[in-house]
Amino acid sequence: MASAAPTPQPGTAAATATANGGGGGPRTLGVLVEMRAAVLERVAGLLRRRGYPVRELVLGRTEEPHLARLFVVLEEGASGEQVAKNLNKLVDVRRVADLSAQPTVVRELALIKVDVTPGTRQEVLLAARVFRARVVDMGERTLTLEVSGRPEKVDALYRLLRRYGVRELVRSGPLALVRGPQST
Amino acid sequence: MATSAVQATPTGSGREVAVRIGAQVLVETLRRLGVTAIFGHPGGAALPIYDALYDARDIAHVLVRHEQVAAHAAVGYARATGRVGVCLATSGPGATNLVTGLTDAYMDSIPVVAITAQVPTAVIGRDAFQEADIIGLTLPITKHSYLVRDPADLPAALTEAFAVAASGRPGPVVVDVPRDVSQTPLAATRGEPAPSRRAGPRAPHAGQIAAAAALLRDARRPVIYAGGGVISAGASVELTRLVDQTGVPVTVTLMGKGAIDEHHPRCLGMLGMHGTVCANYAVDAADVVLAVGVRFDDRVTGRLRDFAPQARFIHIDIDPAEIGKNKPAHVPIVADARAALGALADALPDPLPLEAWWRQLEEWQARYPLRYRQGDDVIKPQFVCETLARLTGDRAVVVTDVGQHQMWAAQFCRPRAPRTFISSGGLGAMGFGFPAALGAQVARPDATVVALVGDGGFQMTMQDLITAVEWRLPVKVVVLNNGSLGMVRQWQEFFYRQRYSHVFLRNPDFARLAEVFGAQGRSVRRPDEVEAALAWMLAVPDGPCVLDVHVDPQENCLPMIPSGQSVKEMILG
Numbered sequence: 218m219a220s221a222a223p224t225p226q227p228g229t230a231a232a233t234a235t236a237n238g239g240g241g242g243p244r245t246l247g248v249l250v251e252m253r254a255a256v257l258e259r260v261a262g263l264l265r266r267r268g269y270p271v272r273e274l275v276l277g278r279t280e281e282p283h284l285a286r287l288f289v290v291l292e293e294g295a296s297g298e299q300v301a302k303n304l305n306k307l308v309d310v311r312r313v314a315d316l317s318a319q320p321t322v323v324r325e326l327a328l329i330k331v332d333v334t335p336g337t338r339q340e341v342l343l344a345a346r347v348f349r350a351r352v353v354d355m356g357e358r359t360l361t362l363e364v365s366g367r368p369e370k371v372d373a374l375y376r377l378l379r380r381y382g383v384r385e386l387v388r389s390g391p392l393a394l395v396r397g398p399q400s401t
Numbered sequence: 402m403a404t405s406a407v408q409a410t411p412t413g414s415g416r417e418v419a420v421r422i423g424a425q426v427l428v429e430t431l432r433r434l435g436v437t438a439i440f441g442h443p444g445g446a447a448l449p450i451y452d453a454l455y456d457a458r459d460i461a462h463v464l465v466r467h468e469q470v471a472a473h474a475a476v477g478y479a480r481a482t483g484r485v486g487v488c489l490a491t492s493g494p495g496a497t498n499l500v501t502g503l504t505d506a507y508m509d510s511i512p513v514v515a516i517t518a519q520v521p522t523a524v525i526g527r528d529a530f531q532e533a534d535i536i537g538l539t540l541p542i543t544k545h546s547y548l549v550r551d552p553a554d555l556p557a558a559l560t561e562a563f564a565v566a567a568s569g570r571p572g573p574v575v576v577d578v579p580r581d582v583s584q585t586p587l588a589a590t591r592g593e594p595a596p597s598r599r600a601g602p603r604a605p606h607a608g609q610i611a612a613a614a615a616l617l618r619d620a621r622r623p624v625i626y627a628g629g630g631v632i633s634a635g636a637s638v639e640l641t642r643l644v645d646q647t648g649v650p651v652t653v654t655l656m657g658k659g660a661i662d663e664h665h666p667r668c669l670g671m672l673g674m675h676g677t678v679c680a681n682y683a684v685d686a687a688d689v690v691l692a693v694g695v696r697f698d699d700r701v702t703g704r705l706r707d708f709a710p711q712a713r714f715i716h717i718d719i720d721p722a723e724i725g726k727n728k729p730a731h732v733p734i735v736a737d738a739r740a741a742l743g744a745l746a747d748a749l750p751d752p753l754p755l756e757a758w759w760r761q762l763e764e765w766q767a768r769y770p771l772r773y774r775q776g777d778d779v780i781k782p783q784f785v786c787e788t789l790a791r792l793t794g795d796r797a798v799v800v801t802d803v804g805q806h807q808m809w810a811a812q813f814c815r816p817r818a819p820r821t822f823i824s825s826g827g828l829g830a831m832g833f834g835f836p837a838a839l840g841a842q843v844a845r846p847d848a849t850v851v852a853l854v855g856d857g858g859f860q861m862t863m864q865d866l867i868t869a870v871e872w873r874l875p876v877k878v879v880v881l882n883n884g885s886l887g888m889v890r891q892w893q894e895f896f897y898r899q900r901y902s903h904v905f906l907r908n909p910d911f912a913r914l915a916e917v918f919g920a921q922g923r924s925v926r927r928p929d930e931v932e933a934a935l936a937w938m939l940a941v942p943d944g945p946c947v948l949d950v951h952v953d954p955q956e957n958c959l960p961m962i963p964s965g966q967s968v969k970e971m972i973l974g
Contacts, residue, residue, distance in 0.1 A: 255536060299726065302721045303722045306570075309545075
């Protein structure tokens with residue numbers, strides 16, 4: 218089954234190359250911040266007032282209760298360097314890393330609610346198996362899948378399911394860690 | 402409140418005897434941080450802090466009549482000294498009135514700490530009386546801010562606030578203190594704040610210094626473009642040494658005025674929109690530009706791609722985010738300007754072969770001096786600025802408001818020392834001049850402080866003349882009175898076909914107004930009276946005075962590079 222998967226599996230060269238397409242693609246910045254009042258507002262406000270093209274902003278807890286990791290995904294063509302330099306000026310920001318430039322593990326979680334008919338149900342289930350998505354809800358007319366993986370994998374599954382009719386979709390945005398012993 | 406117990410409390414002994422309330426701890430912390438002056442205005446939520454200040458005889462609290470003045474005065478104080486300026490306001494409207502002054506401090510990188518009172522924690526977020534989310538309101542215009550929820554955190558928050566405001570690229574910081582936090586008794590504070598993880602002044606990278614030195618050594622037409630960062634880094638000596646050794650010409654920004662003695666033969670004066678022709682031609686022709694403590698503001702560069710089109714840029718700045726923001730740097734040097742200029746001077750000990758370049762520069766200086774024609778009937782504003790500069794030997798602290806007079810002052814006052822020319826650069830906040838002069842005079846009681854203002858901007862904050870009278874602050878206010886919002890009028894003349902829309906002002910008699918406030922006042926209408934009137938003003942021994950100078954209402958500020966254009970489009974005088 219794995220061999221039929223349309224996206225590379227974790228651990229293969231293609232998956233470890235970059236978080237999301239180094240060069241001209243969207244850039245992901247990993248930002249370690251102190252979990253203090255208004256920290257998300259400070260970051261979001263800075264990105265807004267400088268007019269940086271932000272595609273996604275994800276905040277998650279870490280191994281340290283007072284620290285959080287923030288992932289800023291910029292639209293294609295944006296200068297990650299200027300954004301990083303400005304983020305670094307915030308007192309609550311500990312560290313900014315351009316994750317697009319190093320080998321990382323990137324994962325995103327999505328829930329996809331798909332329309333199904335008796336005729337398409339098996340096809341959707343097959344797609345779910347191929348993508349290693351779990352069925353988390355099944356009704357007469359809909360089927361809800363849970364999928365996790367690199368954002369491109371989620372994209373691919375979504376593209377595939379669209380023809381059946383995606384009723385609702387929710388994505389977590391990416392979480393990432395640098396591979397190996399070095400910290401993110 | 403147990404105020405008498407406070408005096409008996411041994412501080413710094415580690416053993417806390419008396420129980421103090423948050424406000425007392427706040428005032429003690431300010432004292433420990435060396436604060437001797439606060440500009441502020443009380444109100445409900447600030448009452449505990451004001452009660453604690455009642456006993457703080459060693460901290461001068463200057464009661465201003467509007468919080469905007471408090472913020473601008475704190476900026477003036479900071480800019481005249483380099484120390485952190487402090488303003489204090491109550492919650493809600495008190496705090497919101499600080500916003501213009503804090504934005505000014507942010508744009509011009511001035512260290513200011515604003516202490517704002519806040520409604521009690523229990524009602525925060527419930528639209529309580531005089532509540533405003535001042536942290537939220539000031540997020541885009543502060544380096545950082547603190548909402549203190551526990552009185553035990555007050556010393557750490559304030560200490561950190563002062564450190565953040567003054568370190569690196571300086572800027573404003575807000576400390577918001579809810580009323581209950583300043584009222585709560587506390588047995589002990591959390592002790593000293595942890596040492597800041599923010600690094601001290603950054604040393605320049607040796608390789609980059611070598612690269613910059615090599616670039617300058619090979620340059621045929623180098624120019625130094627010096628800004629406010631030179632002043633805030635205290636790098637004037639190093640800049641002057643570099644210039645003396647190498648002979649490279651210097652041009653300064655509005656914020657950089659005084660970074661080098663502008664009577665120095667290598668100083669070309671100010672560049673930019675209303676800069677000297679020579680300074681702008683020099684940058685236009687330059688093959689290497691050494692930019693230090695500047696941010697390539699559009700009022701300096703005009704159209705970016707036409708700014709110094711042949712030059713390679715060396716950019717020194719403490720703030721990495723400034724490098725490459727507007728113009729890419731060939732040699733970026735992220736460092737304290739003082740260290741970087743010192744290292745560069747060490748690397749370039751000899752004069753550079755710039756004879757041909759100087760011949761060109763001197764030709765431009767001779768051909769395009771700043772000029773105006775002073776006749777017998779109307780007073781030219783430039784004449785007032787030039788006479789003031791001559792009478793004070795350019796040694797007074799000149800604080801300007803915003804508008805035409807600001808640019809004339811920038812053209813004709815040539816400060817000899819840093820921190821003696823103070824002006825609202827980035828924000829261009831009308832109403833800044835007189836309050837900032839108040840702050841500068843509080844900071845430097847023995848200095849001659851002249852507020853050079855326009856009739857429009859002065860009317861935005863002139864109510865605080867009474868504050869100057871009350872404190873006997875000998876601020877000398879020169880109103881260059883042209884009966885209009887002069888710079889707006891100039892733009893309407895040049896770019897809006899003389900459709901003078903809402904730009905003429907009916908003014909009060911500023912001299913009589915000064916007298917009503919208890920200050921001294923005089924009016925001048927004839928050119929031959931100007932010098933004597935300025936001399937009179939400079940001789941007024943104590944208390945403020947206002948000199949209302951009626952100047953030519955038609956006069957325009959030239960040369961001028963229209964907004965968004967280049968040297969090629971410069972309108973000459």
